[in-house]
Amino acid sequence: MIRVKVPATVANLGPGFDCLGMALEFYNAVEMYEIPSGLYIEVQGEGTELIPKNEQNIVYQAARRVFQKVGYTPAGLKIKLTNNVPVGKGLGSSASAIVGGIIAANVMSGKQLKEKDLLSLAAEIEGHPDNVAPALLGGIIVSVSLEGDIKYIKITPPSQLKCVVAVPDFCLSTKTSREALPQQVSFNDAVFNIGRVALLVASLQQGELGLLSVAMDDRMHQSYRSGLIPGMKKVMAAAKLAGARGVTLSGAGPTLIAFADNNMELISKVMKDTFRQNGIMAKVYILNPSPVGSMTLCCT
Missing domain, CATH: 3.30.230.10 (Ribosomal Protein S5; domain 2)
Known part of the structure; x- marks a missing residue:
């Protein structure tokens, strides 16, 4: 076996x-x-x-x-x-x-x-x-x-990094999520993402979590997918207000993940509550990177 x-x-x-x-x-x-x-x-x-x-x-x-x-x-x-x-x-x-x-x-x-x-x-x-x-x-x-x-x-993930994982109670297929994306993006949006992903990699490499709020911004996919996930933008904003360093759609979604080094319980609560206020039940986990x-x- x-x-x-x-x-x-x-x-x-x-x-x-x-x-x-x-x-x-x-x-x-x-x-x-x-x-x-x-x-x-x-x-x-x-x-x-x-x-x-x-x-x-x-x-x-x-x-x-x-x-x-x-x-x-x-x-x-x-x-x-x-x-x-x-x-x-x-x-x-x-x-x-x-x-x-x-x-x-x-x-x-x-x-x-x-x-x-x-x-x-x-x-x-x-x-x-x-x-x-x-x-x-x-x-x-x-x-x-x-x-x-x-x-x-x-x-190697920064030792202080934690992930607050909010999993909504509905499925979203990768195919459906990808179909929401445009065939082309503007030059400005491409440049925006190139800069952010470079900063993100450097921030994670050096453990500079304070830069994640800027480094995790995106114009390539998340805004196009937000219409498929009720309350997505509000949940992300609430998590940041509660102390999350950055928040992202996990893969094709609908799960949202907040990166944090403190206030994990508060972030968990506001993400779950904000989803519920938008008609979605969600399970929330606090996980370590592996x-x-x-x-x-x-x-x-």
Whole structure:
């Protein structure tokens, strides 16, 4: 039996559209067993009613890609998923499934793929590396794709950084969220984001959290998506007034994440209350960034 623990992730971090991501100490687990025949998939926790339990399952599909790549054919598979990460909420649930599947399959087939191979394959399956890279590697990852190869730098999260994670009680598909984006942006908006993402990376690298309120501003995607999330702008503003250093839409949303180093309980309360005032119930978590990525916990 192989058991893999995979962290949730937050992508974009404001201005870093499709190139920045961070792992959170909030985990899914994938267990994989080789059995005499057949395919059996069990799901516990989040997404029990939503996640396919047949060959359409993302974990199975990711594992199959590894087996095809290395020429390994298991007699049969049993997969058990224990999920804490909500599905369709912008916290990298699909990335965690992909990464968990490829790692477990790689271990089962003799660890023939190296870390860089796993990252490239995960990004190919997901379509971009911003979530799969921190899910695999941990920390804060700056990544770009170059002809199928992923170039990245890992930043260790500042020790004082905390994340207040507000998860609304509705799902928002990545497809719907991306369809809200324009095909082109103005030169001024592009320059705006280039400056902010450069400042954001430097601020996180040096632990200058006081700059995040400026560095996490964005003109590329969040304003276009705000109409899909009732109260989004008000929740972000309330969190900042309560002491958040910066606030961002997590991935494609609808989850909002406040970066903070104090007042976490107050920030949690105002984010939850402001969502409720706009007709949305939300769960709120206070989480640490995860400096480490996926972990193989046992292998028998």
